[in-house]
Amino acid sequence: MSAAPLLAVEGLTKHFGRTPHIVRAVEDVSFDIAPGEVLGLVGESGSGKSTIGRLILRLIDSTAGAIRFDGQDISRLPERQLKVLRRNAQMIFQDPYASLNPRLRVREIIGEALDAHRLASGARRNERIGELLETVGLQATHMSRFPHEFSGGQRQRIGIARALAVEPKLIVADEPVSALDVSVQAQVINLMQDLRQRFGLAMLFISHDLDVVELMCDRIAVLYLGRVMEIGSSDDISQRPRHPYTRALLAASPKADPDAPKIRRMLTGDIPSPMAPPSGCVFRTRCPAATDECARVVPKLRSASGGHRFACHYDTAHDEEPAAA
Amino acid sequence: MDTSHLLSIRDLEARFRTEDSEVTPVRGVTLSVGAGETVALVGESGSGKSVTSLAVMGLLPRPAGRVSGGQILFRRRSGEMVDLVSLPLPELRKLRGSEIAMIFQEPMTSLNPVMTVGEQIAESVRLHMGLSQGAAMRRAEEMLDLVEIPNARHRVYEYPHQMSGGMRQRVMIALAMSCNPSLLIADEPTTALDVTIQAQILALIGRLQRDLGMGVLFITHNLGVVAEIADRVTVMYAGQVVETGSVRDIFRAPRHPYTGALLNCLPARARHREDGRRVVQSIPGSVEFVNGGCSFAPRCTRAADICRTDAIALENEKERSVRCLRWRETFA
Ligand SMILES: Nc1ncnc2c1ncn2[C@@H]1O[C@H](COP(=O)(O)OP(=O)(O)OP(=O)(O)O)[C@@H](O)[C@H]1O
Ligand SMILES: Nc1ncnc2c1ncn2[C@@H]1O[C@H](COP(=O)(O)OP(=O)(O)O)[C@@H](O)[C@H]1O
Ligand code: SF4
Ligand code: SF4
Ligand SMILES: [Mg+2]
Ligand SMILES: [Mg+2]
Numbered sequence: 001m002s003a004a005p006l007l008a009v010e011g012l013t014k015h016f017g018r019t020p021h022i023v024r025a026v027e028d029v030s031f032d033i034a035p036g037e038v039l040g041l042v043g044e045s046g047s048g049k050s051t052i053g054r055l056i057l058r059l060i061d062s063t064a065g066a067i068r069f070d071g072q073d074i075s076r077l078p079e080r081q082l083k084v085l086r087r088n089a090q091m092i093f094q095d096p097y098a099s100l101n102p103r104l105r106v107r108e109i110i111g112e113a114l115d116a117h118r119l120a121s122g123a124r125r126n127e128r129i130g131e132l133l134e135t136v137g138l139q140a141t142h143m144s145r146f147p148h149e150f151s152g153g154q155r156q157r158i159g160i161a162r163a164l165a166v167e168p169k170l171i172v173a174d175e176p177v178s179a180l181d182v183s184v185q186a187q188v189i190n191l192m193q194d195l196r197q198r199f200g201l202a203m204l205f206i207s208h209d210l211d212v213v214e215l216m217c218d219r220i221a222v223l224y225l226g227r228v229m230e231i232g233s234s235d236d237i238s239q240r241p242r243h244p245y246t247r248a249l250l251a252a253s254p255k256a257d258p259d260a261p262k263i264r265r266m267l268t269g270d271i272p273s274p275m276a277p278p279s280g281c282v283f284r285t286r287c288p289a290a291t292d293e294c295a296r297v298v299p300k301l302r303s304a305s306g307g308h309r310f311a312c313h314y315d316t317a318h319d320e321e322p323a324a325a
Numbered sequence: 326m327d328t329s330h331l332l333s334i335r336d337l338e339a340r341f342r343t344e345d346s347e348v349t350p351v352r353g354v355t356l357s358v359g360a361g362e363t364v365a366l367v368g369e370s371g372s373g374k375s376v377t378s379l380a381v382m383g384l385l386p387r388p389a390g391r392v393s394g395g396q397i398l399f400r401r402r403s404g405e406m407v408d409l410v411s412l413p414l415p416e417l418r419k420l421r422g423s424e425i426a427m428i429f430q431e432p433m434t435s436l437n438p439v440m441t442v443g444e445q446i447a448e449s450v451r452l453h454m455g456l457s458q459g460a461a462m463r464r465a466e467e468m469l470d471l472v473e474i475p476n477a478r479h480r481v482y483e484y485p486h487q488m489s490g491g492m493r494q495r496v497m498i499a500l501a502m503s504c505n506p507s508l509l510i511a512d513e514p515t516t517a518l519d520v521t522i523q524a525q526i527l528a529l530i531g532r533l534q535r536d537l538g539m540g541v542l543f544i545t546h547n548l549g550v551v552a553e554i555a556d557r558v559t560v561m562y563a564g565q566v567v568e569t570g571s572v573r574d575i576f577r578a579p580r581h582p583y584t585g586a587l588l589n590c591l592p593a594r595a596r597h598r599e600d601g602r603r604v605v606q607s608i609p610g611s612v613e614f615v616n617g618g619c620s621f622a623p624r625c626t627r628a629a630d631i632c633r634t635d636a637i638a639l640e641n642e643k644e645r646s647v648r649c650l651r652w653r654e655t656f657a
Contacts (some may be wrong), residue, residue, distance in 0.1 A: 043521065181370050181546060182364060182546070183607060183608040186487050186590035186605040186606065186608070187607040187608075190604045193602040195603050209592070211591070211592035211593050212592045215592045215603050252520040252591075255553075255593065256525075256552050256576070256593055258552045258577075260552065262553065269490045270492070271519070286521075
């Protein structure tokens with residue numbers, strides 16, 4: 001990558017609780033995001049996606065690791081020195097119902113973000129709120145309404161307008177379309193694509209839906225029990241997956257095509273508890289290729305080609321039939 | 326009337342009384358499920374899928390909700406056809422849990438938190454099959470085995486909260502299967518699960534359906550899941566069935582404009598825009614219940630004046646049906 005990264009995360013670790021009940025939510029995670037780039041985080045529930053998003057925005061504090069935003073490590077800065085981060089990084093949430101204060105009008109919801117950074121006041125404030133609403137496909141007149149007067153998709157648009165108010169460089173979008181019906185999801189996906197194009201936004205795009213992530217993201221990181229199993233370009237991950245977990249995840253996602261091969265190579269068992277992750281490779285209790293070594297040694301991320309890396313002792317890519325496209 | 330079907334819903338209408346008015350969230354549902362067949366009922370949030378399934382089970386919340394029109398014909402194991410709408414409640418209760426079973430999205434809400442899973446299954450089979458306490462517990466163990474819960478002999482003594490979401494869903498299925506139903510209604514049973522667990526549960530339902538020859542009405546809004554499990558598909562929009570067909574016909578050659586538009590919203594059907602970004606086709610606007618005329622008209626790219634006057638009938642043709650005045654012109 002040529003441009004200096006906007007965000008560089010190194011060895012990020014988050015443990016919740018204390019001994020003996022430590023939840024290892026995020027363990028030694030590293031990645032970076034270039035200006036204007038969209039990195040997808042995929043993984044099943046509890047894999048640490050939301051925790052990583054909240055760590056990056058300093059909504060919670062990390063246990064270890066560095067988070068460099070525009071070159072500066074913000075992971076240990078006190079809140080009063082986080083102005084630059086607050087001004088340049090914003091969040092969009094999954095639940096458009098829960099993430100907007102029901103007692104505030106849209107004008108206040110978006111206005112709060114403007115006021116916090118003194119971005120517009122007086123007549124200009126309303127004008128700017130109207131502009132933001134129009135940017136996300138709503139109308140300026142909607143500013144005097146309350147959240148309950150909008151549909152789920154419209155509320156998600158309000159959440160996006162609120163995030164855009166500060167003209168951020170980075171947006172952390174945590175499952176922004178997961179709660180929406182497919183037709184509404186399509187509207188919001190297209191809106192987010194427009195905004196990327198228009199404002200050159202970089203994004204950490206969190207989702208458990210591989211189809212959506214593949215569509216939205218330049219690169220994808222696959223998480224399992226708080227660790228990165230594989231990271232690479234969207235094509236690397238969806239067309240040339242190298243990690244057994246990535247392949248299992250692709251195989252388990254139902255294809256909306258009755259002629260596609262039916263679900264194949266099923267993973268057995270449940271995701272282990274993050275309070276007692278397996279030794280060695282955390283995926284080994286469900287991995288069809290696991291050996292004794294996998295129980296002893298934690299596999300390091302290694303390079304497949306270019307920026308494509310995967311954490312497995314073996315290269316099983318050619319042992320099985322390629323994942324269905 | 327086609328008596329080969331296990332379940333045959335005709336022109337179902339269901340109403341709810343609210344404080345100051347009455348709503349009709351189901352207003353024209355016609356669908357059927359044959360023995361040994363899996364029919365997917367798809368539609369977006371609020372389209373009336375759950376209300377339809379609750380009507381079949383006689384579980385609409387009383388007194389606010391009621392079936393206000395149509396028939397729900399069910400073929401009993403004895404061969405007799407009964408209309409569940411007019412069946413006396415005690416009779417319906419007897420059918421429910423014995424010949425017709427249902428599973429839901431959130432197993433926690435239908436499992437009893439203070440009873441072990443074994444006791445719950447045993448209680449149900451005692452009630453419906455008149456088994457003794459000992460035989461019922463053995464049956465419970467068999468059922469957990471059947472739904473591939475490892476170590477069933479010990480798991481019968483666990484409580485629901487001691488299990489993962491996927492395991493709880495298996496217990497729900499075991500409970501539903503314990504009386505050998507001929508019809509299973511599954512309302513979004515995998516929506517709350519992770520994809521690898523969803524794959525396990527779909528495979529399990531598919532296997533039970535084949536082994537036991539059950540009919541399955543599978544309710545979902547996930548078109549990927551539909552393609553995975555369904556033999557036939559019924560599509561709902563704003564309280565009405567708008568199209569029915571084989572899974573291949575629905576995905577390959579949809580006739581109703583809504584079905585086609587919905588499929589094009591799928592991320593897997595994204596296309597590249599001039600700026601290189603990938604976008605999907607979307608359906609503008611949102612669902613409205615229209616009185617008189619086609620409910621989809623406000624969002625339909627093919628709408629014409631004739632679409633906005635009279636109610637539109639469901640046209641039936643062998644294995645297909647469609648509720649659109651113009652499908653021949655547009656999709657022929
Ligand atoms: N008890 C009730 N009282 C009044 N209206 C109700 C009641 N239950 C459901 N409805 C209405 O009936 C309509 C259909 O609801 P239903 O639950 O069948 O939708 P659905 O297709 O299952 O949607 P989802 O995909 O969200 O589960 C909705 O508009 C809903 O608000
Ligand atoms: N505040 C918290 N206290 C304790 N455990 C937490 C907290 N937040 C998240 N976790 C745990 O951390 C793990 C990762 O959670 P999360 O980041 O929410 O996963 P995801 O977003 O991938 O579903 C889970 O095991 C979750 O239960
Ligand atoms: S390291 Fe071993 S257990 Fe882990 S993914 Fe590779 S083969 Fe499987
Ligand atoms: S009846 Fe008219 S408005 Fe309705 S779906 Fe058909 S063409 Fe569109
Ligand atoms: Mg999350
Ligand atoms: Mg429902």
